[in-house]
Amino acid sequence: MYRAPVSDIAHALKNVAGMSAALKKGTFGDLDEDIVDAVLEEAGKFASDQLAPLNRVGDEHGATIKDNIVTTAPGWKEVYRAWIDGGWNGIAGPEEYGGQGLPIMMAIAVSEMWNSANMAFGLCPLLTIGAVEALHAHGSDELKSTYLEKIVTGEWTGTMNLTEPGAGSDLSALKAKAKRADDGTYRIFGQKIFITYGDHEMTDNICHLVLARLPDAPAGTRGISLFLVPKYLVGSDGSIGARNDVFCHSLEHKLGIHGSPTCTMIFGDGFGGNEPGAIGYLIGEENKGLACMFTMMNNARLNVGTQGVAIAEAAYQHALAYAHERKQGKSGSYSGEGMTPIVEHPDVMRNLLTMKSMTQAARGICYSCAYALDMARNTEGDEAKKWNEMAGLMTPIAKAFSTDIGCEVATLGVQIHGGMGFIEETGAAQFMRDARINPIYEGTNGIQAIDLVGRKLGLSGGEAVKTYIADLRKISEDVRGTNTPEFGETATKLDDAINAVEETTNWILEQLEAGNQPQVLAGATPYLRQFGLAAGCAYLAKAGLNDAPRAELARYFAENFLDECTALKQSVTQGHASLLGARALLEQQ
Numbered sequence: 001m002y003r004a005p006v007s008d009i010a011h012a013l014k015n016v017a018g019m020s021a022a023l024k025k026g027t028f029g030d031l032d033e034d035i036v037d038a039v040l041e042e043a044g045k046f047a048s049d050q051l052a053p054l055n056r057v058g059d060e061h062g063a064t065i066k067d068n069i070v071t072t073a074p075g076w077k078e079v080y081r082a083w084i085d086g087g088w089n090g091i092a093g094p095e096e097y098g099g100q101g102l103p104i105m106m107a108i109a110v111s112e113m114w115n116s117a118n119m120a121f122g123l124c125p126l127l128t129i130g131a132v133e134a135l136h137a138h139g140s141d142e143l144k145s146t147y148l149e150k151i152v153t154g155e156w157t158g159t160m161n162l163t164e165p166g167a168g169s170d171l172s173a174l175k176a177k178a179k180r181a182d183d184g185t186y187r188i189f190g191q192k193i194f195i196t197y198g199d200h201e202m203t204d205n206i207c208h209l210v211l212a213r214l215p216d217a218p219a220g221t222r223g224i225s226l227f228l229v230p231k232y233l234v235g236s237d238g239s240i241g242a243r244n245d246v247f248c249h250s251l252e253h254k255l256g257i258h259g260s261p262t263c264t265m266i267f268g269d270g271f272g273g274n275e276p277g278a279i280g281y282l283i284g285e286e287n288k289g290l291a292c293m294f295t296m297m298n299n300a301r302l303n304v305g306t307q308g309v310a311i312a313e314a315a316y317q318h319a320l321a322y323a324h325e326r327k328q329g330k331s332g333s334y335s336g337e338g339m340t341p342i343v344e345h346p347d348v349m350r351n352l353l354t355m356k357s358m359t360q361a362a363r364g365i366c367y368s369c370a371y372a373l374d375m376a377r378n379t380e381g382d383e384a385k386k387w388n389e390m391a392g393l394m395t396p397i398a399k400a401f402s403t404d405i406g407c408e409v410a411t412l413g414v415q416i417h418g419g420m421g422f423i424e425e426t427g428a429a430q431f432m433r434d435a436r437i438n439p440i441y442e443g444t445n446g447i448q449a450i451d452l453v454g455r456k457l458g459l460s461g462g463e464a465v466k467t468y469i470a471d472l473r474k475i476s477e478d479v480r481g482t483n484t485p486e487f488g489e490t491a492t493k494l495d496d497a498i499n500a501v502e503e504t505t506n507w508i509l510e511q512l513e514a515g516n517q518p519q520v521l522a523g524a525t526p527y528l529r530q531f532g533l534a535a536g537c538a539y540l541a542k543a544g545l546n547d548a549p550r551a552e553l554a555r556y557f558a559e560n561f562l563d564e565c566t567a568l569k570q571s572v573t574q575g576h577a578s579l580l581g582a583r584a585l586l587e588q589q
Contacts, residue, residue: 001048001052001053002047002048002052002055002116002117002313002314002317002318003044003048003317004040004043004044004045004047004048004113004116004117005313005317006040006041006044008360008363009040009044009109009112009113009363010036010037010040011543011547011550012109012360012363012364012367012539012543013036013040013105013106013109013367014033014036015542015543015545016364016367016368016539016542016543017105017364017367017368017370017371018368018371019036019103019105019371020033022103022371022374022375023036027374027375027378028102028103028374028378031102031103036106039091039102039106039110040109040110042086043088043109043110043113043114044113046082046083046086046088046113047110047113047114047116047117047118048113048117050079050082050083051079051083051114051117051118051121051122052117052118054073054075054076054079054118054121054259055117055118055119055120055121055259055430056427056430057073057074057075057259058072058073058076058118058120058121058258058259058260059120059256059258059259059430059434060258061073061074061258061259062258062259063200063251063258063259063260063261064251065199065248065250065251065261068199068247068248068249068271069199069201069248070198070199070200070201070248070251070261070263071200071201072200072201072202072259072261073259076121076200076202076259077201077202079121080121080124080154080202080203081202083125083154084153084154084155087100087153088110088114088125088154089125089128089129089152089153089154090152090153090154091106091107091110092104092106092107092129093129093132093152093153094132094136094148094152097136097144097148097149097152098149098152098153099132099152099153103370103374104370104373104374104377105367105370105371105374107129107370108302108303108306108366108367108370109367111125111126111303111306111307111310112306112309112310112313112363112366113310114310115306115307115310115311116310116311116313116314117314118259119257119260119307119310119311119434120257120258120259120260120434121259121260122307122310123196123197123257123260124157124196124197124200124202124260125154125157126196126300126303126304126307127157127158127159127160127196127197127300128151128154128157128158129158129299129303130158130160130296130297130299130300130303131151131158131159131160131207131209131296132148132151132152132158133295133296133299134209134226134283134292134293134295134296135147135148135151135158135209135228135283136148137292137295138226138283138284138292138295139228139283139284140282140283143228143281143283146234146236146238147207147228147230147234150205150238151207154203155203155204155205156203156204156205156206156207157197157200157202157203157206157207158206158207158208158209159195159196159197159198159206159207159208159209160195160196160209160293160296160297160300161176161192161195161198161208161209161210161211161229161265162174162192162211162293163192163193163194163195164176164190164191164192164193165191165193169443169444169447171211171221171224171290172219172220172221174211174212174213174224175190175213176188176189176190176191176192176210176211176212176213176267177189177190177212177213177214177215177268178212178213178214178225178227178280179214179215179277180214181277181279185279185280185281186212186227186279186280186281186282187268187276187277187278187279187280188210188212188227188229188246188267188268188277188278188279188280189212189267189268189269189276189277189278190212190267190268191249191264191265191266191267192210192264192265192267193252193264193265194252194262194441195208195262195263195264195265196260196261196262196263197260197261197263198248198261198262198263198264198265199231199247199248199261199263199265200261204232204240205230205231205232205234205240206230206231207228207229207230207231208228208229208230208231208246208265209226209227209228209229209283209293209296210226210227210228210229210267210280211224211225211226211227211289211290211293212224212225212227212280212289213225214286214287217286217287218287221290222287223287224287224289224290225282225284225285225286225287225288225289226282226283226284226289226290226292226293227280227281227282227283227289228280228281228283229244229246229267229278229279229280229281230244230279231243231244231246232244233279243271243272243274244274244278244279245267245268245269245270245271245272245274245275245276245277245278245279246265246266246267246268246271246278247265247266247269247271247272248261248263248264248265248266249263249264249265249266250263250264251263251264252264254437255433255436255437256430256432256433256434256435256436256437257433257434257437297442297443298395300442301395301396301398301399301442301443301448302366302369302370302373302395302398302399304399304403304438304441304442305362305365305366305369305395305398305399305400305401305402305403306366306398306402307403307406307438308362308399308402308403308404308405308406308407308435308438309359309362309363309366309402309405309406310406311406311409311410311431311434311435311438312355312358312359312362312402312405312406312409312410312435313359313363314431315355315406315409315410315412315413315428315431315432315435316352316355316356316359316409316413318413318427318428318431319351319352319355319412319413319416319417319428320343320352322416322417322420322426322428323341323342323343323348323352323416324341324343325341326341326342326417326418327339327340327341327342328340328342328345329342329345331344331345331346342416348416351412351415351416352416353553353556354409354412354560355409355412355413356553357540357553357554357556357557357561358405358408358409358536358557359405359409360539360540360543360553361405361532361533361535361536361537361539361540361557362398362401362402362405362406362532362536363539364535364536364538364539364540364542364543365394365397365398365401365402365532365535365536365539366398366402368394368539369391369394369395369397369398372387372388372390372391372394373387373391375387375390376388376390376391385460386464386467389459389460389464390464390467390468392455392456392459392464393452393456393457393459393464393465393468394468396448396449396451396452396456396528397448397452397528397531397532397535399442399443399445399448400439400445400448400449400528400532401528401529401531401532401533401535401536402532403435403438403439403445404439404445404529404532405532406435406438407432407435407436407438407439409435410428410431410432410434410435411432413428413431413432414428414429414431414432416428445525445528446524446525448528449524449525449527449528450521450524452524452527452528452531453508453512453520453521453523453524453527454512454517454520454521454524457505457508457509457512458509458512462509465505469498469501469502469505472494472498472501472534472535472538473495473498475494475538475539475541475542476491476494476495476498476538476541477491478541478542478545479491479494479541479544479545479554482545482546484544484545484548484551486544486548486549486551486552486555487541487544487551487554487555488555488558488559489555489558489559490537490541490544490551490554490555490558490559491541493537493558493559493562493563494534494537494538494541494558494562496562496563496565496566497530497533497534497537497558497562497565497566498534498538500530500534500565500566500568500569501530501531501534501565503569504527504530504568504569504572504573505527507572507573508520508523508527508572518576518580519576519580522575522576522579522580523571523572523573523575523576526568526571526572526575527568527572529564529568530564530565530568530569530572533561533562533564533565533568534562534565536557537554537557537558537561537562540553540554540557540558541554541558
């Protein structure tokens with residue numbers, strides 16, 4: 001059973017991401033380490049004691065639909081009520097709308113706990129928090145006064161309605177329609193698919209954020225608008241009114257996250273005898289909805305990266321417990337009676353240390369990205385611009401690297417269980433199944449890599465990435481300066497990895513300047529992997545400063561994985577010829 005690793009999370013927040021220094025400077029007002037520790041402890045208890053026991057229930061029972069009404073798994077509604085009563089949904093929400101106004105870092109840290117304990121449950125608040133961000137940033141005062149407090153507190157949930165059968169990652173193909181009504185509202189028509197928590201019975205209302213196109217809108221993404229479409233209409237006094245013309249047509253049958261209802265949503269079909277057309281309210285300006293939705297998507301991308309960390313942590317704990325319990329064979333280093341607990345076998349040790357180090361490396365990346373977002377919120381002028389760009393640079397790495405790690409670690413967890421890992425009863429397979437969605441949604445990891453090389457490396461003429469690489473190099477210098485024997489060759493390996501990242505980055509920037517986009521895109525994914533390995537090891541090393549056991553973990557990572565960064569440089573700078581030249585091999589058989 002999952003137990004929240006509160007000490008590891010607190011250490012990553014304070015000593016790796018930078019929270020302790022920020023608290024000392026008063027960046028977050030009256031917040032201090034005692035409050036941080038208390039929040040993390042309480043979140044850990046809730047995750048471990050209330051969410052984790054329902055994880056298997058959600059997987060086996062799943063969400064169900066009957067007569068267009070969706071019901072979550074047994075216990076879901078009750079634990080959700082306890083969760084919002086605890087104030088967890090609004091932990092980083094705006095205080096003027098009922099939130100606690102705590103740093104994004106805190107929200108990310110507790111989000112990791114929710115998703116480790118029960119990822120299918122954690123998906124609901126993930127989208128709701130994104131809806132808060134979009135509505136708070138772009139909604140009218142009237143919309144915010146009517147809806148925002150209920151969404152911040154979690155009394156009502158939020159969804160993100162982008163994808164359609166013919167419009168997945170490319171939203172220029174979006175066909176959902178919006179028509180202006182005489183009263184200033186809009187009527188929404190169309191179908192959306194893969195909508196997480198598109199319908200459920202846990203709350204009195206659901207607020208859908210929907211992308212749709214007006215009749216006179218420009219073609220492509222320049223003609224998309226964003227609308228708030230409530231499941232139930234809301235009166236001027238905040239009371240729940242009539243059912244809107246939106247309903248769940250069906251639930252997807254998925255590989256994992258069975259407890260999370262993934263819905264096909266129909267808007268404007270005359271549901272329940274309504275006049276056709278779901279009533280919607282414009283968020284932001286007409287034809288500028290994609291910019292508004294990206295506020296929500298960027299929030300979600302970091303949260304999905306955190307889900308990768310979360311599922312990796314849960315899989316590691318599960319595998320570690322099994323490795324201590326399961327006995328098999330005889331290890332030369334084991335002096336006990338009978339067969340050896342498999343944790344004593346070097347190959348199992350290697351798998352477990354890989355799981356542990358990869359998980360903590362990804363955690364360092366995600367928490368540091370959250371720190372950059374917090375600093376952007378709490379600074380001004382050039383300083384805010386610097387931190388905004390740092391967060392922008394780190395977001396695709398946090399999302400893609402961490403979710404890849406989630407899948408890899410979950411797969412190793414199955415391997416450690418051996419044949420029993422392939423049997424559902426042990427629970428190891430669920431982590432692997434649940435983890436597999438993370439590299440896909442909120443922009444596939446290939447799209448994240450394209451975003452990194454195509455948009456983020458060029459921020460401020462390449463100065464943002466140079467600054468980040470310099471920050472990583474400073475960590476390596478600090479490691480070298482400690483002369484801590486537990487670090488082994490960490491500093492040397494980290495220097496080599498950072499040099500490889502810097503050289504590869506310069507090559508990419510040169511190719512972009514020369515207009516060689518296909519060559520760059522061919523190497524985008526291995527480049528993101530290279531960057532993630534170097535940054536992840538740097539954060540592991542930072543965690544190990546003045547902490548011998550954590551220094552040993554950084555050494556394991558550095559001496560076993562960082563040589564890959566040099567090989568990945570070759571893949572990025574030279575692999576494009578073999579890739580682009582092999583197109584003919586992909587003709588349909």
